[in-house]
Amino acid sequence: MSCTAVLVSGGVDSSVALMRLAAERRDELTAVYLKIWLEDDAAFLGECPWEEDLAIVRRVCDMAGVPLEVVPLQREYLERIVTPTVESLRRGLTPSPDVFCNRHIKFGAFAELAGDRFDRIASGHYARTCRRDGHTRLLRGLDPVKDQTYFLSQMTEAQLARAVFPIGGLHKFQVRAEARRLGLPNRDRPDSQGLCFLGRIPYDRFVRFHLGDRPGNIRDRDSGRVLGTHRGPWFHTIGQRRGLGLSGGPWYVCGKDLETDTVWVTHGDRLDAHAHSEVRVAEAHWIVDPPTVAELEVRIRHGQQPVPCELELEGSGFVVRMHRGDPGVAPGQIAVVSSGDEVLGGGVISDCGA
Numbered sequence: 001m002s003c004t005a006v007l008v009s010g011g012v013d014s015s016v017a018l019m020r021l022a023a024e025r026r027d028e029l030t031a032v033y034l035k036i037w038l039e040d041d042a043a044f045l046g047e048c049p050w051e052e053d054l055a056i057v058r059r060v061c062d063m064a065g066v067p068l069e070v071v072p073l074q075r076e077y078l079e080r081i082v083t084p085t086v087e088s089l090r091r092g093l094t095p096s097p098d099v100f101c102n103r104h105i106k107f108g109a110f111a112e113l114a115g116d117r118f119d120r121i122a123s124g125h126y127a128r129t130c131r132r133d134g135h136t137r138l139l140r141g142l143d144p145v146k147d148q149t150y151f152l153s154q155m156t157e158a159q160l161a162r163a164v165f166p167i168g169g170l171h172k173f174q175v176r177a178e179a180r181r182l183g184l185p186n187r188d189r190p191d192s193q194g195l196c197f198l199g200r201i202p203y204d205r206f207v208r209f210h211l212g213d214r215p216g217n218i219r220d221r222d223s224g225r226v227l228g229t230h231r232g233p234w235f236h237t238i239g240q241r242r243g244l245g246l247s248g249g250p251w252y253v254c255g256k257d258l259e260t261d262t263v264w265v266t267h268g269d270r271l272d273a274h275a276h277s278e279v280r281v282a283e284a285h286w287i288v289d290p291p292t293v294a295e296l297e298v299r300i301r302h303g304q305q306p307v308p309c310e311l312e313l314e315g316s317g318f319v320v321r322m323h324r325g326d327p328g329v330a331p332g333q334i335a336v337v338s339s340g341d342e343v344l345g346g347g348v349i350s351d352c353g354a
Contacts, residue, residue, distance in 0.1 A: 002027045002119040004164065007034060007106055008060065008068075010053030012179045012186050014124030015060045017166040019182055021122060022064040030118070031061045031068045034110060036077040059185045076109040077101075086210045089234040092258045093332025096348075099151050107159040122164035126172075127152050129160050135288045136161040138343045143171040149343045150302040153336040157287050207234055216261030218244065221254050222270055230263050239328025254327065275325030278353030281335055282317040286345040290318075291337060298322060299336045300329055300349070306338055317347065 004027040008014045021029055033054055054070065061068040081097050081104065088095035102108075107121060125148045126141030136157050141147040155163070167175055179187035214232040219225065227246050230236060233256045235243070240253040244265065254274040255264035266274050279300070284290070290313055297306035298320050308323040320335055329352050336346040 003030070003117065004028070004120040004122055005030050005032045005110075005114060005118040006066070007032055007110075007121065007123045008057045009033070009124070009192075010056040010186060010189075011124065011192060012184065012189055013126070013167060013175060013191075015056075015184050015186055016175050016178050016182075017122060017124040018060060018064050018066060019178075019184070020166045021164075022066055027120070029064075029066045031057065031064070031066050032110070033057050033068065033070045034106065035070055035072045036074055036105065056186050056189075063182070063184070071110060071113065073105060073109050073113075077105055080104040080109065088332050089207060090211060092233055092256050094237045094330040095332050096334045099154050099334050102152050103154045103156070103159065107155055107163060111159070111162070118162075120162050120164050122166060124167055125149075125152060125165050126168055126170075127165045128168035129163060129165065138287055139168075139341045140338070140343065141165075141168045145303075146172045148302070149338075150299055150334070150336050153287075153334065153343050153346050154285055155287070160287065204235055207232075214261055216263065218246065218263045218265055221264040221266045221274065227251070227265065233258055233261055233263055236263050238330035252327065271327050272325065275327040276329040276352040277322045277325040278319065279322075279329055279335055279349045280314070280317065280319050280351040280353065281347035282350040284313075284317050284345065284347045287343070291339060291344050293339050295339060296344075297338050298346075299338070300326060300333050309337075311337060317350070319353075 004021065006018045006021060006029055008018055008031045018031055021027065035050060058068060081101055085095045085097040106123065111121060126143050126146040127149045128139040128141060130137050130139055138149055138152060138155070138160055140149050176187065211232065211234050215229055216233060217226045218228040218230050220227055228244070236253050236256065238253055238255065241250055244251050244253070246265070250268040251265045252268060252271055253263060254266045256262070257264070291311055296309055296311050298309045299306050307326070310321045312319045320337070329349065331349050331351060333349050334346055335349050337344045
């Protein structure tokens with residue numbers, strides 16, 4: 001019998017994934033709660049619900065008849081995710097830490113710690129895998145709204161070969177319905193939002209804790225006029241609308257200058273003029289091989305509908321030319337390339353062209 005670790009979080013998705021695997025009675029299961037909350041460093045910033053999560057997880061595991069283990073990975077998370085995220089923010093980039101959490105923590109540090117104890121690692125992601133042409137390939141989840149392959153696009157083929165996604169073939173309403181049928185305690189619990197290690201901490205408070213304030217001007221990119229001030233360039237991301245505190249909007253962030261600590265904005269009427277249709281990735285990550293097909297699509301953000309594109313391999317990276325411009329593109333984001341339902345890989349955007 002194979003041994004499978006089921007990563008559980010207290011949310012309904014991972015709980016239904018656990019219950020489905022338990023009902024199959026095929027593998028020897030161990031539920032695993034990864035404790036990554038950094039309470040020793042930033043507890044005063046706010047309340048993290050990990051104790052509430054863990055209480056729910058224990059109840060679900062009791063219902064499933066599956067043992068639970070709590071695995072602390074705070075040090076690994078600080079080193080591999082939090083520190084690089086803060087450094088990216090300091091450099092004016094727009095990082096995507098949840099993308100690298102899957103590769104470096106859930107299917108990385110945990111897998112390293114577990115060694116050969118588990119044959120497979122299961123999670124509640126809306127994603128699928130298949131075996132084709134001798135390779136394990138990543139496929140989008142059937143629910144186009146909840147599909148989470150954007151966050152899995154940096155995983156290696158070896159990691160995906162061990163991964164199990166029990167709810168990847170379901171829609172969210174089906175997961176909720178199954179949770180209600182099973183009487184799970186979190187059947188109506190809202191989905192978590194924001195970065196996975198922040199809990200209930202406001203994002204701005206986390207950024208201020210690590211980077212402090214560095215005030216500067218907010219300027220209209222088209223006229224050069226000073227419209228207001230900001231507390232620090234790292235509090236704002238390209239494409240952002242909320243939190244600017246400007247009248248006469250809507251205003252959107254369209255650029256940042258760290259040398260002068262200027263945040264550039266443009267009015268919604270002129271937003272399309274600041275869209276980019278070309279992005280460059282310096283270091284590509286392909287799950288199997290670089291694309292050889294002509295019909296490709298790209299996503300710059302989770303939840304975005306894939307945009308048709310052309311891709312040109314360039315050294316160790318690539319250039320993507322999207323068929324539709326995007327005013328929210330920024331260095332530091334992840335460009336995820338796909339062909340049909342298959343997610344091929346991608347990489348961190350290093351530069352935005354025309």
